[in-house]
Amino acid sequence: MSEEPLLLFPNVHKVMRADRICKARGIATRVIPVPEDISSECGMCLIVEGSNLSSCMEALKEENITFELHKRGKQ
Amino acid sequence: MPQFTNTYFDNASTGWPKPPEVADAMAEFVRNTGGTYGRAAYQRVYKTSSMIEECRDELAKVIGVGESGNIAFTQNATHAINTVLFGLNLHDCEVLVSPLEHNAVMRPLERLRETSNVRWKVLPAKEDGTIIPEQIPGIITDLTRLVIVNHESNVNGVIQPVEKIREFIGNIPLLVDTTQSLGSVSFEGDKWGVDFIAFTGHKGLLGPTGTGGFYVRNPELLSSLIFGGTGSRSESMEMPLFAPDKFEAGTHNTVGIAGLLAALKNRPEQDWNSSDFNGLIAQLQQVSGVRVLTAEHSVNRGNVFSLVHESLTPSTIANGLYERFDIEIRSGLHCAPLAHQFLDTFPKGSARFAPSFFHTKEDLQNLGEALKITLNDKNYV
Numbered sequence: 362m363s364e365e366p367l368l369l370f371p372n373v374h375k376v377m378r379a380d381r382i383c384k385a386r387g388i389a390t391r392v393i394p395v396p397e398d399i400s401s402e403c404g405m406c407l408i409v410e411g412s413n414l415s416s417c418m419e420a421l422k423e424e425n426i427t428f429e430l431h432k433r434g435k436q
Numbered sequence: 437m438p439q440f441t442n443t444y445f446d447n448a449s450t451g452w453p454k455p456p457e458v459a460d461a462m463a464e465f466v467r468n469t470g471g472t473y474g475r476a477a478y479q480r481v482y483k484t485s486s487m488i489e490e491c492r493d494e495l496a497k498v499i500g501v502g503e504s505g506n507i508a509f510t511q512n513a514t515h516a517i518n519t520v521l522f523g524l525n526l527h528d529c530e531v532l533v534s535p536l537e538h539n540a541v542m543r544p545l546e547r548l549r550e551t552s553n554v555r556w557k558v559l560p561a562k563e564d565g566t567i568i569p570e571q572i573p574g575i576i577t578d579l580t581r582l583v584i585v586n587h588e589s590n591v592n593g594v595i596q597p598v599e600k601i602r603e604f605i606g607n608i609p610l611l612v613d614t615t616q617s618l619g620s621v622s623f624e625g626d627k628w629g630v631d632f633i634a635f636t637g638h639k640g641l642l643g644p645t646g647t648g649g650f651y652v653r654n655p656e657l658l659s660s661l662i663f664g665g666t667g668s669r670s671e672s673m674e675m676p677l678f679a680p681d682k683f684e685a686g687t688h689n690t691v692g693i694a695g696l697l698a699a700l701k702n703r704p705e706q707d708w709n710s711s712d713f714n715g716l717i718a719q720l721q722q723v724s725g726v727r728v729l730t731a732e733h734s735v736n737r738g739n740v741f742s743l744v745h746e747s748l749t750p751s752t753i754a755n756g757l758y759e760r761f762d763i764e765i766r767s768g769l770h771c772a773p774l775a776h777q778f779l780d781t782f783p784k785g786s787a788r789f790a791p792s793f794f795h796t797k798e799d800l801q802n803l804g805e806a807l808k809i810t811l812n813d814k815n816y817v
Binding site: 377 | 473474475476477481482485486489492504505666667668669670671676678680681
C-alpha cells in the first residue's frame with residue numbers, strides 16, 4: 362500500500378495558513394480529519410498530494426510554519 | 437428646517453448603518469454555510485475556518501501587525517480588555533492610565549485594586565486629556581507594570597500619540613484600546629511597539645455587534661480568561677498554551693465574523709472630510725453658552741465630540757434634537773466617569789455626536805444648524 366504525507370499542525374490557524382500558502386504556490390493539498398493513531402485532536406490536518414512534499418516543506422519553512430510530518434496509507 | 441440624509445449621530449455607541457454586504461454575508465452564512473471553526477474537516481467546516489482566518493488576516497492589516505495568529509476573537513472589546521487585564525496576573529503593582537479611559541478598563545482595574553492590590557494612576561495630560569509623553573517618566577516607579585491608553589476618547593474624540601507614548605515608557609507593556617478609533621484612524625501596532633491591542637467590530641469597522649478581539653505581541657504573557665473546548669489538544673483537560681486557541685474557548689461567533697469580514701472588504705467612501713468636521717466644531721464653539729469637548733488641536737481629533745451648555749442639560753439637548761429633527765445622539769457619561777471627572781463635566785456628562793461614513797457634508801452643516809436652533813430655543817432654557 363502506498364503512503365501519502367500528512368502534516369499535523371498545532372492549531373486550525375496554522376492548518377489554514379499552510380493550506381493557503383500551498384495553494385498560492387500551486388501545491389495540491391487537501392484537508393482531512395486528524396487520524397486517531399496520530400493524535401487525539403478533533404480538528405483537521407493536511408495531506409500533501411502528488412510529489413509535492415519537498416516543495417511544500419520548503420514553502421512552510423520559508424513562512425515559519427512548524428508542523429509534524431507523518432505518513433498514512435493512501436485511501 | 438435642516439433636512440438630513442441620515443439622522444443617526446450615535447456612531448460612538450455603535451456604527452449604523454452597516455454596508456449592505458454585512459447583512460447579506462450574515463444571512464448567507466446562516467442560510468447556506470453553517471459549520472464550526474476547525475472542529476471537523478468536511479467542506480463546510482473548511483469554508484468557515486477559512487473565512488475566519490481571512491477575517492483575522494484582514495484585521496492584522498487594519499491594526500498594522502504581522503502575526504495574525506496572535507489575534508484572538510472575543511465577544512467585544514470589553515471582553516478583550518478583561519482578558520488582558522486579568523490574564524497578566526497583576527498584583528501588588530501600579531498601572532498607568534490615560535485620563536480618558538472607559539469603564540471597560542476602569543471597572544476591571546477597580547476589581548484588581550480590590551482583589552490584588554493593583555493601584556492605578558493617571559498619566560500626565562493637557563486640559564483636553566491629550567497625554568504629555570515627555571512627562572511620563574516622572575510618574576513611572578519600580579512597581580509600574582502596565583500602561584493603558586484609550587487611542588480615541590469616546591467622550592471628546594481626542595486621539596492619543598501612541599507612538600510617542602511608547603518612546604517614553606521604555607519596556608513597560610502597553611495596552612491600547614482602539615474601540616473608538618479603529619476604522620477611522622490609522623493604527624500601526626508593530627511599528628509603534630504596542631503589546632496589546634483591543635478592538636471592537638461594531639463601531640468604526642462597521643461589523644455586527646458581538647464581534648471584537650485583541651492582539652497580543654507575546655501570548656506567553658497572558659493566561660486564559662475563559663476555559664473550554666478549542667478543537668486543539670483535545671486529549672488534555674487543560675487549555676492549550678498557544679494563541680489564538682488559548683483565548684478562544686467555545687464555539688466562535690461565526691455569523692458575526694462573517695459579517696465583520698464583509699464589512700472589512702466593503703468599506704464605504706466618505707463624503708465629508710476633517711475640514712468639514714472642524715468647520716462644524718468651529719461653528720459650535722461660537723454658540724453662546726456652549727463648551728465643545730474636543731481636542732485642542734485638530735490633528736488630534738477623531739470623529740467624536742461632545743458638548744455641554746451652561747443651562748441646558750445633556751439629556752435636554754438630546755431630547756430637543758430628537759423631537760425637532762429626529763436626530764439620534766447619546767447624552768450622559770458614556771460609561772466614562774473618569775473622563776468626565778477629568779474634563780470637569782461629571783456627573784451630568786455631555787451630549788455626544790459621532791457622524792459616520794454614511795453622512796454627507798450637508799448633514800454635518802445641518803447638524804450645526806439644528807443644534808443652534810435647539811440651543812437657542814427659549815422654551816427649553
